[in-house]
Amino acid sequence: MMKTSLLRQAAASRVAFAARPVRMPLRASLAIRAAAPVHRPVTSLLRFYSSESAAHESAAPHQELVTRFADLPQLGVHERIVNAITKGMKYENMTDVQTMTVNSALAGKDVVAQAKTGTGKTLAFLVPIVQRIIAQDPELADRRRGKARADDIRAIIISPTRELAEQIGVEAQKLCQGTGVVVQTAVGGTQKHAMLRRTRFEGCHLMVGTPGRIHDLLSDPTTGIDAPRLGALVLDEADRMLDVGFKAELEQILKYLPSREDVPRQTLLYSATLPKNVVGLARQFIDPRNFEFVQTIKSDEVPTHERVPQFIVPCRGFENLAPTLLELIRRDVAKAKSNPDRLPFKAIVFLPTTASVMANSYIFRRLKYSDPTMPKILDIHSKLAQATRTRAAEEFRHSESAILFSSDVSARGMDFPNVTHVIQVHLPQDRDLYIHRIGRTGRAGKQGEAYIMVSDVEIPAARDRLPGLPIQRCTDFENASIDITQESELPPLFKEVQDAAHKAPFELLNDTYASYLGNAIRDVDRQDVVDEINNMAKYTWGMQEPPAVSPRLISQMGRRVSGLRALDGPSLRRGRTIGREFGDRDSYGRGGSRGGGRNFSGDGFDQMERAAREEGRPRYGGRGRGPSANF
DNA sequence: AAAAAAC
Known part of the structure; x- marks a missing residue:
């Protein structure tokens, strides 16, 4: 009937x-x-x-x-x-x-x-x-x-x-x-x-x-x-x-x-x-x-599952994303362990570029060394050898509990059983991709939950890009709202992430930084992206100055974009820029060095960034069309 | 240097 x-x-x-x-x-x-x-x-x-x-x-x-x-x-x-x-x-x-x-x-x-x-x-x-x-x-x-x-x-x-x-x-x-x-x-x-x-x-x-x-x-x-x-x-x-x-x-x-x-x-x-x-x-x-x-989707119906609650986690800046992700993972791993009615924690984390997939899987794999509750970390994207890709997909499929860091290779159609969480870090290219990504959970009548973590500057674009979806604002995570520039010492999860990132090969973080720029070339407000990735390089990865990128990439970003450091520039140093004194309060934040010029923290750049935030001017590609989403 | 997809 x-x-x-x-x-x-x-x-x-x-x-x-x-x-x-x-x-x-x-x-x-x-x-x-x-x-x-x-x-x-x-x-x-x-x-x-x-x-x-x-x-x-x-x-x-x-x-x-x-x-x-x-x-x-x-x-x-x-x-x-x-x-x-x-x-x-x-x-x-x-x-x-x-x-x-x-x-x-x-x-x-x-x-x-x-x-x-x-x-x-x-x-x-x-x-x-x-x-x-x-x-x-x-x-x-x-x-x-x-x-x-x-x-x-x-x-x-x-x-x-x-x-x-x-x-x-x-x-x-x-x-x-x-x-x-x-x-x-x-x-x-x-x-x-x-x-x-x-x-x-x-x-x-x-x-x-x-x-x-x-x-x-x-x-x-x-x-x-x-x-x-x-x-x-x-x-x-x-x-x-x-x-x-x-x-x-x-x-x-x-x-x-x-x-x-x-x-x-x-x-x-x-x-x-x-x-x-x-x-x-x-x-x-x-x-x-x-x-x-x-x-089989009714005309007035949202094409996502009722049984998959969807949350957006606004973070103060890009630098808050990885610590907030760590907080979410720890919280829900613990929830699953303490509640026998819940399935073991099994998550797919979608990231925007292959380099960001590699860097984050590296960092979370490192975190697992000192955190035995951290599930097995896997990664998949198109730059891996096909045999490695296939193995990663198979291993994730058969894992009871694991975290798969993925590019959009896994966004469509993949049927991994019992995925409890889909976590998107940054925005997908369009609404349909959002729907496909969250469709990796809540399959075949099973439960699941979906999170999308974005920086505050991405919120206007998120409203623009994700209208008509039952997405609720989630403010559960303390690491999301920390203003790292106001902290006198690194909060614990930021510290853990930085320590893990310090062990990453320089090229991995450097490539990730550059991949964000490449990804942002078509964005409306590229300055926002530069500001944000510089904060990520500084506070999430613990770098003293932004990684140097090719002059060609800089010119692609446009002459009006400031805050980038050129590779092979005449008066510029190249090479590893991760400092040893991270965690030392003087090495970051407002009390940091005042070198002037292109120095990472002393050129008034942070102040500009904060002022812009406080004005609340629409940025990062938002079209300012008025609220089209209810988060 | 920016998902994916043939050598």
Whole structure:
């Protein structure tokens, strides 16, 4: 009964789509519009949706929808696939997105689907895809070797990251276990030759991979890999795949696939976030006369989970972030230990650059030396060797308690079980990314909590970028509000972090500092970023002067930006600048040295910074449009 | 020098 009413709601939301006011980040919408102008007037597309949905309503009343995996054979799904799900994976009831898309996809329609994170989208596209492969070749329902070829791929699934492709590959493998359907994974950073040898030997019906490697394999005639009878194409994280940066590569891949006129092809597009014009963007991919737009998120609903409370932790400056993170980790590790009802502390910490991921994982790994309660520290980002990345993801997946420091490689789709905390340090690029990041917790009905830690100067941008989300201001952490410039001695957690940072290789912190600058080049108020990172270098890392950066980077920041120190400058010292006397009260704060000139603390820079803060002038990219968020 | 993604 419950299921039926949920479905009705969801079905109703499909009809309501035409009137749905869709919000998307300005930056993303501009980027997409620039990449692919929509030639059809939007109104006609919307009308088209309505009639399409209405037709579906009358043709297939939702009482007839199959909602249990065990009933899928009624729709022609092979018993072996069903057994893999009900006996192997032990799933019984389908989620809303599974019910609503599997039914349509099995009927042969293209599907564009949006559903919340962690609600089983992967299985929702795998079932119809694998069934379609078996329907084309009924003998594939039986396990047998020697039949599969490398040049007759029947379905391709494309994902935006390597780990996500691997994860989907594993799930597909489980589903195909009892059948003759062969799955291969094709991602960059792995040995192409080994993959080719395996694929030539075992064959491949279903290829899962990332765009670069798939394109590489298809475009290189010597690989022997081909898909002349391709029957299905899936874009997971479809909005990302259709975004600039990926779309061109997808179009390249299409060149090596048979045209839809020659070979009928089903296309499935899934994501937790879909811009209003996805269908326009995807028009090379989907069949405009035979597709279904499915939304299991109601039009007025926030696309995040009710059961994941979201908190924003405003910090006085960048220098407060790491100590506040340490405070949060210690508090919630202790909470989990003292309360048997809570899951062990398992967190993903998202940081804005690969260098900041490396530096913070180093610092927290160091902190663990003297703090046995600190969970295992792992890190993952694109600059690691692929084998290291894969190992980190696997280790985190299997850890009961751990902290994964991550770039946005893990933002989308990754299904790490029992993640209790998602902690974002600084702002994500856009609202959708925020939604995907927090979607790493609260999956499959589990609890979770989400924190975003930002500096006060980022608050206007946070309000601007994260409207309409149930984010509450959190003032629980004493390290967040400490004005370090007013302290006569380093507070304990600042001291611990500094001591750990002192042991870091100089280049690590130097690169992190520079990465913040690189990241800020497009920001509106770059001076704020410079002010903030200088305080971070000084008070979080305990440096005496800002790390020197290339003159070129300085000029990129603009001539009006002050407070940067040039590498190889004629009168400037280069090299390690971490002083020994940190922790000594005279080495930081207002009583610090007054060297004048470019000296880190004596040029009146701190006073300027404080004055600006007290004025409360809008900074750091905030557009000052009035309150759009309630924190 | 700024997520990600092929060699």
